Structures are given as structure tokens and as C-alpha cells.
Amino acid sequence: xxxxxxxGLGNLGSVLNMFKRIGAPAKITSDPREISEAQxxxxxxxxxxxxxxxxxxxAGLFQVLNILALEKKIxxxxxxxxxxxxxxxxxxxxMEGFHWIPGKTTKFTFPDGSPLKIPHxxxxxxxxxxxxxxxxxxxxxxxFYFVHSYYVKVAxxxxxxxxxxxxxxxxxxxxxxxxxxxxxxxxxSHRFGMxxxxxxxxx
Amino acid sequence: MLSTRIIxxxxxxxxxxxxxxxxxxxxxxxxxINTVRIFNELEVDELCFLDxxxxxxxxxxxxxxxxxxxDECFMPLSYGGGVRDALTARKILEIGFExxxxxxxxxxxxxxxTRIADHSGNQSVIASIDVKRNLWGKxxxxxxxxxxxxxxxxxEWAQRLEHLGAGELLITSMNQDGTWDGFDIEIIKRIVHAxxxxxxxxxxxxxxxxxxxxxxxxxxxxxxxxxxxxxQKKGMGVLVNFPDKDKLSEILPTGxx
Numbered sequence: 155x156x157x158x159x160x161x162g163l164g165n166l167g168s169v170l171n172m173f174k175r176i177g178a179p180a181k182i183t184s185d186p187r188e189i190s191e192a193q194x195x196x197x198x199x200x201x202x203x204x205x206x207x208x209x210x211x212x213a214g215l216f217q218v219l220n221i222l223a224l225e226k227k228i229x230x231x232x233x234x235x236x237x238x239x240x241x242x243x244x245x246x247x248x249m250e251g252f253h254w255i256p257g258k259t260t261k262f263t264f265p266d267g268s269p270l271k272i273p274h275x276x277x278x279x280x281x282x283x284x285x286x287x288x289x290x291x292x293x294x295x296x297x298f299y300f301v302h303s304y305y306v307k308v309a310x311x312x313x314x315x316x317x318x319x320x321x322x323x324x325x326x327x328x329x330x331x332x333x334x335x336x337x338x339x340x341x342x343s344h345r346f347g348m349x350x351x352x353x354x355x356x357x
Numbered sequence: 358m359l360s361t362r363i364i365x366x367x368x369x370x371x372x373x374x375x376x377x378x379x380x381x382x383x384x385x386x387x388x389x390i391n392t393v394r395i396f397n398e399l400e401v402d403e404l405c406f407l408d409x410x411x412x413x414x415x416x417x418x419x420x421x422x423x424x425x426x427x428d429e430c431f432m433p434l435s436y437g438g439g440v441r442d443a444l445t446a447r448k449i450l451e452i453g454f455e456x457x458x459x460x461x462x463x464x465x466x467x468x469x470x471t472r473i474a475d476h477s478g479n480q481s482v483i484a485s486i487d488v489k490r491n492l493w494g495k496x497x498x499x500x501x502x503x504x505x506x507x508x509x510x511x512x513e514w515a516q517r518l519e520h521l522g523a524g525e526l527l528i529t530s531m532n533q534d535g536t537w538d539g540f541d542i543e544i545i546k547r548i549v550h551a552x553x554x555x556x557x558x559x560x561x562x563x564x565x566x567x568x569x570x571x572x573x574x575x576x577x578x579x580x581x582x583x584x585x586x587x588x589q590k591k592g593m594g595v596l597v598n599f600p601d602k603d604k605l606s607e608i609l610p611t612g613x614x
Contacts, residue, residue: 165450165451165453165455166451167427167451167452167453168427168453171427171428171453172431175431200477200478201477201478269576271553271554271555271578273479273480273524274359275480275524275525275555275578276359276360276361276362276402276578276579277359277360277362277402278358278359278360279358297360299432299433301433301455301480319358320359339433341431342431342432342433342455343431343432344397344400344431344432345400347431348431
């Protein structure tokens with residue numbers, strides 16, 4: 155069973171809907187006990203970094219998730235803000251991230267008059283840096299739907315699975331062992347997202 | 358590179374899909390669920406649904422039909438029509454829609470933009486502006502499905518909406534709606550320059566060339582298509598379709614996959 159962690163932020167229905175279409179058993183819950191028994195975790199998220207970390211702490215999920223990630227080593231996938239939470243910290247706030255994948259989350263800044271808008275919103279391509287079971291079999295090129303104002307740069311290039319260009323090159327899929335992150339919304343990215351989530355279901 | 362989004366913009370009246378001409382006469386298109394299945398197969402960038410009569414008929418959004426739509430779609434979705442409060446907006450977002458479109462509600466109650474943006478982020482609010490050019494070339498903002506003229510200037514209103522927290526603007530030309538005659542390039546260009554948030558051009562799409570023209574001449578972030586994606590050709594029968602992706606990629610600066 156894939157457990158979609160509900161901490162009050164994110165479009166959870168769409169993620170569940172795509173797992174249903176794939177035929178992968180999944181459920182949405184905020185109950186720490188149910189989460190602690192998960193075989194796989196999907197950490198969604200839309201919104202602000204600090205709000206998300208605070209809610210995770212308040213819901214008693216911080217330690218539960220750390221045990222799953224670092225001791226039980228079950229597969230964990232963070233999407234959008236959920237991926238940014240895997241890093242050390244974010245310019246968006248002062249709270250600490252999970253530190254599971256060393257890296258920083260930084261705000262996009264473009265000079266005045268740049269045609270690039272913030273957030274980076276819409277369909278963009280991904281470039282493979284390192285192979286991974288999450289991204290195996292994706293068509294080349296693949297495109298995904300992004301909505302974000304902050305981007306991730308991992309400290310160790312080996313943790314960068316895919317990158318995307320928007321004014322600069324940032325990490326759009328990251329991985330360290332059993333921990334995965336995707337900056338885009340696979341649940342809103344047609345067959346490309348479906349391939350990725352069905353890979354996750356099969357890991 | 359980020360692609361210019363091409364968005365089928367579908368008009369609902371409760372459970373039926375329709376298409377208007379210049380905000381007046383509407384033709385019946387069919388059942389929305391079958392239609393969204395086709396757009397999902399066609400892998401369109403995004404879908405926008407507007408219940409054009411919800412406000413004037415004093416209806417609330419039909420959550421049942423919206424939830425059936427969300428179950429069929431694996432692309433970003435937006436909905437507008439009869440959203441008068443933040444709680445309703447939140448319910449629609451929870452169903453699986455990414456964005457709420459406000460038109461009359463943001464004129465009646467501008468704070469609603471801010472309330473939804475504060476809770477769910479600016480990217481979740483599309484402020485829609487219906488504009489009409491009069492015989493002397495002056496533009497006015499209209500509300501209530503184009504039935505009420507306001508004294509607001511479209512540019513000032515666009516800037517105010519950005520300030521209130523809207524993440525995107527949907528600009529619909531009432532003169533061009535359903536005509537297949539091309540976009541109102543002038544007003545789109547002026548609004549794109551007046552704000553820093555993405556603008557979606559709507560009203561008048563009839564050919565790939567016209568899509569190319571509005572994108573290349575105004576730098577809009579997205580283009581909405583109405584008649585073109587639900588009819589075979591102007592004056593002909595219903596056919597749910599999408600412009601040829603190879604032809605679009607030739608004409609758009611950013612290409613597509």
C-alpha cells in the first residue's frame with residue numbers, strides 16, 4: 155500500500171486518482187500510526203515551506219517519517235513542495251528540511267524586463283543526468299507540468315536524476331537511495347507522469 | 358524550454374457543454390465527460406471550464422460534474438462560474454482542480470481573490486476579465502456573463518487584480534468570442550505589458566496562424582481555444598479536436614512535444 159501523507163497541503167485527490175488509474179493500491183491519511191505501517195510514502199505538497207514543516211511537526215509525523223526514510227528505508231517520493239522538504243532548507247522560510255538529500259531550495263530571480271515569469275508554470279522538458287528506477291522507460295523527450303517559485307540544487311551531482319531549464323538549470327528529479335523527489339506534478343502530466351508513478355509503484 | 362500553453366476553454370451551462378458567439382447565442386456541444394475523455398487522449402496542456410450562466414442564474418458550482426471531470430483528467434484544470442466564497446473555491450481545489458477562475462465575484466468582492474490566494478497560493482487564482490471594444494475603440498470591463506457594463510478600465514483592473522493576488526489573467530474579448538476572426542491583439546498586448554503575471558488570451562481563435570500571431574505579437578503565456586476545438590470548421594458541425602501539434606510547434610517560439 156502506498157500511503158499519501160495528508161498534512162493539509164496539496165492536491166491529494168489527483169494523486170490518488172492517478173494511482174487508481176494505474177491500479178496501484180494507495181490511500182490518503184494523516185494518522186501517524188497508519189503512516190508508520192506504510193510500505194511506500196508519497197509526500198505531496200503545494201504551498202509554503204515553513205507551513206508544511208510546521209504541520210508535519212504538529213501532526214507528529216516528523217519522527218515517524220524519519221524512521222521510515224532512514225531506518226526502515228522504504229521508498230519515499232516527494233512531489234513539488236514535497237521534494238523541496240527533502241533538502242536541507244529553503245530561502246522561503248527559516249525551518250529546517252528533512253536533510254535526507256543534501257541540497258538547497260532557492261527562489262527564482264530574474265532581472266527586470268526578463269520575459270521569464272515567476273512562478274515557473276507550465277509544461278517543460280526534463281534532461282536525464284543519472285538513470286534511476288523512478289525514471290526508467292520514460293519517453294525521450296518527456297515533458298511535465300511544473301508550478302513552483304523555488305528550485306532545488308542538490309549538493310552531490312550523483313543525486314541529480316533529471317534537470318530542467320528555466321533561466322538556469324535546476325534539479326527536477328532527485329534521489330538518494332530509497333528517497334526520491336520530483337519538482338513537477340506527475341499526477342497532472344499525462345502518460346509521462348503515469349509512467350513515473352507506475353515506476354514508483356513497482357519499486 | 359517552457360512551452361506556450363494551448364488551453365481548450367469549454368463553456369458549461371450546468372451539465373451541458375455549449376459554445377457562444379459574442380456572448381450571445383449558444384450552440385449545444387454535448388456531454389462534458391465524453392469531451393474531456395477526448396481531450397485527455399489528445400494530451401492537451403490544460404483544460405478550462407467556465408459555467409457561463411451560473412452567476413446570472415444564481416447557481417452554485419455543480420461539484421458532482423466537476424468531480425467526474427477531475428476523475429477523467431490527468432492535466433491541470435481550472436473552473437469558473439458561480440464561485441462566490443473561499444470555501445466553495447477550496448472544495449473545487451480539493452476535487453482535483455488546480456485553479457479557480459473568478460470574474461463577476463472578484464468585481465463584487467475583490468477580497469475573494471486575496472482570500473483564495475492566501476490559502477491556496479496565487480497560482481490557484483485566475484482572474485478573468487471580459488472586455489468589449491465600443492465603436493470608438495474604447496475598452497470596457499463587463500460582468501455577469503457580459504450582461505453588465507462596468508466603468509472600469511481593463512488595464513487598471515488587470516493591475517489591481519495582480520495586486521490583490523491573482524496568479525494569472527484570462528482576457529476574453531467579447532467582440533471576438535466565437536467569431537473565428539482572430540484575437541484582439543491590441544488589448545492583449547496592452548494588458549501583457551501592464552502586468553507581470555501570465556496572461557491567457559481568449560476569444561476569436563480560428564486557425565493555427567492566428568494562434569501564432571497572438572503569441573508572437575503579444576508574448577502571452579497561454580492561448581485559450583473555444584469554437585476551434587469543438588467544431589469542425591466555422592458554421593459546421595460539432596467535432597471535438599485539437600490543432601495539429603507539429604504545426605503548432607512550427608509556429609510557436611518554444612516548440613512542443
